Amino acid sequence: MPARPTPPEGPRVGEPVPGARRRGAGPARSRRDPVRAYIGLGANLGDAVTAVKEAALALGRLRATRLVARSCLYRSAPVDAQGPDYVNAVAAVDTGLTAPELLAALLRIEQRAGRLRPYRNAPRTLDLDLLLYGSARIDSATLTVPHPRLRERAFVLLPLAELAPNLVAARDLEAVRSQRLDKLAP
Template sequence: MSNTGRPEVTAYVALGANLGDAADTLRKALQALGSTHGLRLVKASSLYRTAPIESSGPDYLNAVAEVASALTAPALLAALQGIENAAGRERPYRNAPRTLDLDLLLYGGARIDSPALTVPHPRMWERAFVLVPLHEIAPSLVTGQRLSAVADQAIERL
């Protein structure tokens, strides 16, 4: 039970950035996750460098964080978007380069399909930049078959 009186749910958040000082931005985003009311940062993966997929611009730095959340999934999404906005996130067009991107990957065992939120994240199983760092911190969630399916995507642990 959290200090909000709600039970905590284990959630996983993907972090990515490819504009500005991406490493510093990701470190600050992890700090923000840990200091957001109703969230507790449990662990974070290493940083990884990946080429943009369906996007342009410089290489991305990526990570995945496990959080214990006393927030509902929509409230967690709103908190993530607030952290993005504080980092200067702009959305000029789909898949534009970004100062910070935070995606809610998993929220406990929930399956959510609403106009605002889909959980599990619909493309997470297709992306090495999600699966490799997720496997680092929660190996039981990512099978070898899933990792093999994205083995052709270049990813470098920093």
């Protein structure tokens, strides 16, 4: 497994982020402290590298949201699916959006990237998953946070550990060690 770089110190997940920008925040949002959220990015159709990089930038353009960091890019084989290898990364954002609002924004970014859902686990031009939303635990008909398969996938755990090593347990990394994951680029 590749060595994990030490990220710069910052607030822990769920803590207020000093100086976080709140673009588009109106009076109703002025009292809400930003939440650190982590988003899994992946693609395996078309120019997957460009799709993932552009999706990370699109996250930073969301209302009341600031892109904090993006992990390196990784290549992985599809899990429970067919098709070409995936390009994956994880992004950290500070957001004033609620978790459902953030999920809706992620779905709009996927749709603009041409995401189709012809069947479960179909190859995709872009896949955005809300992995963590602060320390929230959400279990609704449309959203589960933490992401239910977060700890089962090397293509999520390694990039997440790159950004927030305190959120990834060594036992979880060991459990996914056999999953092929190739580091591509920053």
